[in-house]
Amino acid sequence: MTERIESAFDYHAAVSYRRGALGGGGLDWSMRPETDRRYEDCSTLALPEPLAEAGPSDPARLSALLAASCGVSAVARTPAGSFFYRSAPSAGALYPIELFLAGRPWGFEPGVYHYAPERHALQRLAPLASGRGLSLLLAAEFFRSGWKYRQRAYRYCLLDAGHVLENILCALDALGAARRSRLDFDDAAAARLCGLAPGRESALAWVAAGEDLPDELPEAAGTVPAGLPCAPRVGDLPLVQAADALCAEAAPGQGEASGPDVLSARAEDWIPLEPAAMPVGRDFFAAVIARRSRRDYRKALLAPADLGALAASLRLEDPLPELGAGVLLPGGGEIAAGLYALDAAGCRLGRLLEGVLHRCAAAACLDQGWLADAGALFVFAADLEALEARLGPRGYRHALIRAGRLGQRLYLAATARGLGACGIGAFYDDEAAALLGLRGGQRLLYLVAVGEITGSAG
Ligand SMILES: Cc1cc2nc3c(=O)[nH]c(=O)nc-3n(C[C@H](O)[C@H](O)[C@H](O)COP(=O)(O)O)c2cc1C
Numbered sequence: 001m002t003e004r005i006e007s008a009f010d011y012h013a014a015v016s017y018r019r020g021a022l023g024g025g026g027l028d029w030s031m032r033p034e035t036d037r038r039y040e041d042c043s044t045l046a047l048p049e050p051l052a053e054a055g056p057s058d059p060a061r062l063s064a065l066l067a068a069s070c071g072v073s074a075v076a077r078t079p080a081g082s083f084f085y086r087s088a089p090s091a092g093a094l095y096p097i098e099l100f101l102a103g104r105p106w107g108f109e110p111g112v113y114h115y116a117p118e119r120h121a122l123q124r125l126a127p128l129a130s131g132r133g134l135s136l137l138l139a140a141e142f143f144r145s146g147w148k149y150r151q152r153a154y155r156y157c158l159l160d161a162g163h164v165l166e167n168i169l170c171a172l173d174a175l176g177a178a179r180r181s182r183l184d185f186d187d188a189a190a191a192r193l194c195g196l197a198p199g200r201e202s203a204l205a206w207v208a209a210g211e212d213l214p215d216e217l218p219e220a221a222g223t224v225p226a227g228l229p230c231a232p233r234v235g236d237l238p239l240v241q242a243a244d245a246l247c248a249e250a251a252p253g254q255g256e257a258s259g260p261d262v263l264s265a266r267a268e269d270w271i272p273l274e275p276a277a278m279p280v281g282r283d284f285f286a287a288v289i290a291r292r293s294r295r296d297y298r299k300a301l302l303a304p305a306d307l308g309a310l311a312a313s314l315r316l317e318d319p320l321p322e323l324g325a326g327v328l329l330p331g332g333g334e335i336a337a338g339l340y341a342l343d344a345a346g347c348r349l350g351r352l353l354e355g356v357l358h359r360c361a362a363a364a365c366l367d368q369g370w371l372a373d374a375g376a377l378f379v380f381a382a383d384l385e386a387l388e389a390r391l392g393p394r395g396y397r398h399a400l401i402r403a404g405r406l407g408q409r410l411y412l413a414a415t416a417r418g419l420g421a422c423g424i425g426a427f428y429d430d431e432a433a434a435l436l437g438l439r440g441g442q443r444l445l446y447l448v449a450v451g452e453i454t455g456s457a458g
Contacts, residue, residue, distance in 0.1 A: 003239070008396030009384045009441055011243035015152040016429035017366065033144045033230040035084065035095045036118045040228060045108065045122045052175055052285055056210070059107030061175060063120070065209075068171035068288045069136075070099055070164045071117050084118045087288045088163040089411065091156035091425045096144035097164050098201075098227075100137040100194040102218040103128065106210065112193060112220045114227070125195060125225055131218020138164055138205040139194050141227070142241070143234045151239040156425055158397055159446055161204045162404015163411075163423075167288055170412065172209050174284040181207045181318075183398055184250045189217050195224030200234060202244050205401065246393040257390060261324030262383050262442045263341035267350025271335060274308035275347040278409065279416035287415040294420025297373035297451040301333045306417050307376065310450055313413035314344035314378075320402050322387045322395075323445075326436065328357050328377040339436065342378070357435060364431035365424050365447060375419075375451030378410055385441025403446040410448045420453035 003014045050067040051060035067087065074085040086095060099115040101122065110128040115121075140157035149156055165181065172179040183205055190196075190203035208214050259265060279287045302310070307329075314325050325344060331337025339357060341350035362371035371377065380403040387395040407423045414421040424447040432444040 005239060005242050005246070007388055008243060008246055008393040009388055011154065011239060011246070012384055012396070012443060014239055015155065017152075017427065018430060019428050027148055031147055031231045031233060031235070033094065033147050035144070036116060037098055037114060037141070037227045037230070039114070039123055039125070039225055042225065043124045044116070044119065045124060047120050047122065052282070057106045062106040062108070064285070065168070065171045065175060066099070066115050066117075067120065068174075068285060069168045070095075070097065070115070071120060073289045074292065085292070086117055087291065088160070088167050088408065089291070089293050089423055090160045090163070091145060091423075092148050094145045094148060095160075096140045096142065096153070096157050097160050098139050098141060098194075099164065100139065102135045102137065102193055102220070103131045103133050103214060105134055112218075112224055126220040126222055129219040129221040131214055131216070133212040133214040134209045135214060135218055136168055136207040136209060137190055137194055137203050139190075139196055139201055139203045141201045141230060142237055142244070143200060144230055146235070146237040146240060147231065151237055153237060154240040154243045155400060158204065158400035159404040159407065159423070159425055162401040162406075163408040165205045165207070165401065166405040166408035168207050170278075170284050170288070172207070174281050177210045178213060179207055179209045180213055181205060183401060184394065185217060187248045187250070193217055193220055193224065195226050197226050199241050202248070204397065243396075247397045249392060250394050255390065257321035258386075261322055262381050262438060263324035263326040263352065263436070264343060264350060266352055266437065267341040269351055270343070270346070271340075271349045271351070273311050273347045273349060274305050275312040276305060276309035278313050279412055283416055284412065287412045291411050291415045291421075293422040294453045295370045295422055296454045297370060297375070297420065297449070298454050299373045300375055300452040301330065302375040302419075302451065304334070306419060308347060309417060310376065310378070310410060310413050311342055311344060311349070312347050313409040314342060314406050316344075316402065316405065319345075320382075320398055322382045322390070323399050323402050324381050325406065326352065326379045326381065328361055328379065330358050330375070331356060353437060360435050361447070364435055365427045368424065368426070371424065371449050373451065374449035376449070378448045378450060379436060379444055380406060380446045381436060381438055381442060381444050383440065383442045400445055407446055407448045410450055414450045419450055421448060421450045423448050
């Protein structure tokens, strides 16, 4: 690929899928990345059984947090060995997001650690030079996803990071622990702290947790070791690297967002929904472990209470004004078929387009025909050019990570109500934009199907 990119929007456009131009080319299975990050030399500390009710500095409570964040929640036995599915979904089940702990992890010595989900263990990387409280850092290893998705992988790394981040935030709430998350921080300091390989890995989010929330990133004593390569030959992903380099500049906010998001701005009349709360406490832990991606939808309408609960789940305490949510409904009930803007705070739908659009949407999603049977197709869209004008390229990270967070909230709310959900990152970008009536720099970022399921394997 020879395109030069000068903005995050250029990146998004350059990796768009177009019908008939997907490039083909099979996967090189000899290069399949490992999902279990290993180190040359580090001590591995087993975590105890997760116990959400354990005391504040009990390692069983940390174990509950980590299991819910991105721990193993299902195992598939295949002729090639066991495959470990996790509590957060991931495009292609490639799991490019790594979780690091720094500071004073509950019940462990101060230091810098890596969480190894497949062994449910901590790998101790370095002692701590300075820092208080507990910091959790999410970093992406691009080639994990790039092996399959090539240059489009940055999108998936950001969406995947959003899913894991939301699990962490919900788990901390369920544990009654204070927390603060940041997407803007000193990237180079975070990379040093986690021992990340420049250009190939990048820190995307920082969560401070528990008592004594740190204002600054902790510092490791000495050099933090790098992980072993995830594949025999880790290829370059020039567009991913260029996009991440652009995003690494944490631009200061440039004023308030102007006006409503790309979908709400066009909505005409608004229909109120019945709000309901997200699963919390024990219900959260049950939902996050039971969650799976489901593709076995029953052609059925969503009950009004379910639609209200899903819409209400999209309310974030720190929304990004440019990121718009919407939903495609198949009609047949009280609400006509069509596309609606979704106002999560007001728990209401704003009419945008009438008509049965599910088949077109399924076609736009690389002809994943089963999507046409889902009770609702939620969409997240933003004007990427406007966002970049306000926040700089870093705004792109904010938008995709938030879209991932919202996707995770839908998965959790759906699972708690006995519904199925599936995130969809694969779509023909121009067809999806046309379907949603998006123009200029407005783009679909993510779609999540939700609906009644037949009960057969997802
Ligand atoms: C960002 C993202 C994009 C995804 N895109 C698709 C997709 O286009 N089609 C699909 O069938 N599943 C998609 N998935 C679902 C993954 O395939 C699924 O999460 C993964 O196989 C792990 O299975 P699990 O979610 O049941 O744990 C996506 C998931 C994420 C997080």
